[in-house]
Amino acid sequence: xxxSILLLFGAALAYGLYSVVSGLRRNVAAAKRTGLPYYxxxxxxxxxxxxxxxxxxxxxxxxxxxxxxxxxxxxxQRDWHYQQxxxxxxxxxxAFILVSPKTMILVMDNAxxxxxxxxxxxxxxxLTESYSILRQYGDNVLTTxxxxxxxxxxxxxxxxxxxxxxxxxxxxxxxxxxxxxxxLGPDGQGNKTINSLEHDTMSLMLNIIGYVGFxxxxxxxxxxxxxxxDPKLAKYATLDAPEGHTMSFVDSLASTLDHLxxxxxLPKWLLIPYKRAKKAVESESNxxxxxxxxxxxxxxxVRTGNAEEGMDIxxxxxxxxYGDKPTNxxxxxxxxxxxxxxxxxxxxxxxxxxxxxxxxxxxxTANVIHFSLLELAINPAAQRxxxxxxxxxxGDEEPDTWDYKTxxxxxxxxxxxxxxxxxxxxxxxxxxxxxxxxxxxQVITIxxxxxxxxxxxxxxxxxxxxxxxxxxxxxxxxxxxxxAHDVDDFVPERWFQTNGGDKDNxxxxxxxxxxxxxGFAGPDTSAQLYRPPRGAFIPxxxxxxSCLGRRIAQVELLASLSTIFQxxxxxxxxxxxxxxxxVARMGRAERAAVYKKAQDKARATIRCxxxxxxxxxHGNQYVPVRLVKRGEERFVDWADADV
Ligand code: HEM
Numbered sequence: 001x002x003x004s005i006l007l008l009f010g011a012a013l014a015y016g017l018y019s020v021v022s023g024l025r026r027n028v029a030a031a032k033r034t035g036l037p038y039y040x041x042x043x044x045x046x047x048x049x050x051x052x053x054x055x056x057x058x059x060x061x062x063x064x065x066x067x068x069x070x071x072x073x074x075x076x077q078r079d080w081h082y083q084q085x086x087x088x089x090x091x092x093x094x095a096f097i098l099v100s101p102k103t104m105i106l107v108m109d110n111a112x113x114x115x116x117x118x119x120x121x122x123x124x125x126x127l128t129e130s131y132s133i134l135r136q137y138g139d140n141v142l143t144t145x146x147x148x149x150x151x152x153x154x155x156x157x158x159x160x161x162x163x164x165x166x167x168x169x170x171x172x173x174x175x176x177x178x179x180x181x182x183x184l185g186p187d188g189q190g191n192k193t194i195n196s197l198e199h200d201t202m203s204l205m206l207n208i209i210g211y212v213g214f215x216x217x218x219x220x221x222x223x224x225x226x227x228x229x230d231p232k233l234a235k236y237a238t239l240d241a242p243e244g245h246t247m248s249f250v251d252s253l254a255s256t257l258d259h260l261x262x263x264x265x266l267p268k269w270l271l272i273p274y275k276r277a278k279k280a281v282e283s284e285s286n287x288x289x290x291x292x293x294x295x296x297x298x299x300x301x302v303r304t305g306n307a308e309e310g311m312d313i314x315x316x317x318x319x320x321x322y323g324d325k326p327t328n329x330x331x332x333x334x335x336x337x338x339x340x341x342x343x344x345x346x347x348x349x350x351x352x353x354x355x356x357x358x359x360x361x362x363x364x365t366a367n368v369i370h371f372s373l374l375e376l377a378i379n380p381a382a383q384r385x386x387x388x389x390x391x392x393x394x395g396d397e398e399p400d401t402w403d404y405k406t407x408x409x410x411x412x413x414x415x416x417x418x419x420x421x422x423x424x425x426x427x428x429x430x431x432x433x434x435x436x437x438x439x440x441x442q443v444i445t446i447x448x449x450x451x452x453x454x455x456x457x458x459x460x461x462x463x464x465x466x467x468x469x470x471x472x473x474x475x476x477x478x479x480x481x482x483x484a485h486d487v488d489d490f491v492p493e494r495w496f497q498t499n500g501g502d503k504d505n506x507x508x509x510x511x512x513x514x515x516x517x518x519g520f521a522g523p524d525t526s527a528q529l530y531r532p533p534r535g536a537f538i539p540x541x542x543x544x545x546s547c548l549g550r551r552i553a554q555v556e557l558l559a560s561l562s563t564i565f566q567x568x569x570x571x572x573x574x575x576x577x578x579x580x581x582x583v584a585r586m587g588r589a590e591r592a593a594v595y596k597k598a599q600d601k602a603r604a605t606i607r608c609x610x611x612x613x614x615x616x617x618h619g620n621q622y623v624p625v626r627l628v629k630r631g632e633e634r635f636v637d638w639a640d641a642d643v
Pocket of ligand 1: 141153356548550578
């Protein structure tokens with residue numbers, strides 16, 4: 001008996017070893033045929049086992065002779081896309097293959113190659129299995145591919161037009177006003193240390209996305225709804241739990257997003273006994289209840305003819321699915337639903353898409369505004385240029401009177417340059433996973449050489465690295481580190497250097513997609529600013545699968561930053577080194593020295609950002625700042641005057 005078990009065990013082990021060795025040999029041979037450099041990695045480093053067991057296999061690997069790991073050491077580290085970025089490619093080249101017994105992954109930060117991949121959706125589809133965390137509340141436009149994706153994209157893209165972008169501009173100004181009032185405090189004076197910038201920018205963007213996704217006006221503490229607000233909508237805006245719920249809508253949403261990973265990985269019954277996990281389950285059940293109540297209200301509105309037009313993605317999807325006429329050219333009618341024409345999006349898919357809009361459009365924009373504010377506090381000279389451009393474009397006009405058309409000059413000004421520079425250095429999405437289609441092998445060309453990529457090979461578009469690859473960007477020696485180039489520093493001024501770059505913005509790719517899949521078709525950056533080669537700056541991805549909310553995000557960021565900097569400055573708080581009385585007594589040299597300490601510490605904190613869902617400061621990391629009325633600054637109106 002024992003010997004039979006041993007025999008079986010031996011046979012299984014031998015078979016396991018055989019599959020590992022033959023899989024590795026097969027993949028190595030395929031990688032060789034591409035003509036690209038390749039390296040053997042012990043496991044699929046992006047797979048669950050590769051990531052979970054990283055602290056075991058990585059030290060073992062490093063016991064081997066250096067030649068086996070030194071070229072790819074940086075790519076094997078956690079969070080390398082942001083932490084190591086282009087440095088990870090300096091030894092191995094801008095496109096190389098990681099081969100393991102089960103997978104081949106082409107890792108690249110070469111703009112020419114990235115551009116080819118994003119231009120051909122069918123040849124290089126999205127690797128949808130990487131998005132299971134975002135599929136848990138229903139299939140949606142972000143997580144699907146093929147015909148299903150087309151249908152989701154057509155249904156969802158209808159809301160993303162200039163008319164709605166103008167409404168978002170207005171709402172962003174309004175909500176930023178609410179945030180400023182929170183920061184000014186009850187005495188309206190400001191200049192108080194804010195330790196909650198990350199949380200506050202998340203709240204700001206949640207309030208704006210509440211409008212974008214659901215047409216809701218969400219409130220800041222102390223605000224009340226205007227008289228005459230529809231009582232059905234009031235339930236979602238209130239900051240206390242309404243009847244039938246144990247949490248407010250905003251809390252349930254914020255907390256569900258916070259616990260997304262836990263909710264996906266662990267079964268609910270396992271979560272109940274733990275306090276944090278219990279909160280996760282409670283938030284999710286409140287959130288879903290709100291969503292289905294909201295859905296039914298919207299369906300009722302459509303049936304009674306009460307549906308209002310506006311930026312309300314969920315309302316739009318309900319109108320598409322339950323209205324009499326298909327919108328946006330959709331012809332995907334699949335039957336009837338209580339007498340109305342039923343289009344292809346099911347209720348679960350409507351809820352899934354509404355959820356994805358919140359996820360995709362909330363943390364991303366919040367991170368960009370968060371890091372933009374920090375970088376402007378760290379770089380006073382850049383902040384002064386922002387003030388100057390806002391003064392020139394918007395003058396002293398009250399924000400609620402600003403014309404949406406000012407977004408054009410704002411985008412070509414220092415405000416747009418700062419947003420671009422933040423997106424370049426701190427892209428919320430650091431890498432995009434693609435795959436060579438299962439249909440056939442595909443060719444990419446790099447520096448005139450063709451490479452045949454085997455079908456089903458995975459591709460890692462290393463956006464954060466391409467955006468710091470010095471060969472695509474105007475640079476000068478770093479004033480911060482003394483390095484030969486300043487590609488790792490926040491220098492928004494580089495966007496005003498319009499020599500070089502890519503004037504016609506993009507080489508033509510043979511076989512590129514030509515179909516219009518809806519959404520904003522304009523460029524990522526203003527025509528007045530530097531145009532990097534296509535593929536070198538893709539914070540919103542590019543091509544058919546590019547971000548649907550790109551224009552909305554740009555409008556939100558332009559409106560919010562302009563509302564803040566028209567009348568205020570953001571300074572780093574220096575409480576750790578000097579009290580307000582100390583600062584008041586200090587001369588400029590002493591103040592400069594104390595501010596330098598705060599600048600160094602803030603830069604070090606930003607370097608600790610990491611990706612869970614998006615790139616941000618996690619855990620207890622934060623940079624304290626102050627909102628100061630213009631004219632009352634202690635530092636940023638004069639510091640770094642030589643820059
Ligand atoms: C600064 C803010 C934002 C950044 C950096 C950003 C970035 C991205 C990126 C890189 C992708 C492609 C992901 C991939 O292919 O794996 C994407 C897709 C998407 N984003 Fe955004 N996004 C932002 C804001 C928004 C906003 C505000 C919304 C909606 C209100 C939104 C909705 C979407 C959707 C629906 C997709 C999927 C499009 C498709 O696959 O057809 N995003 N975004």
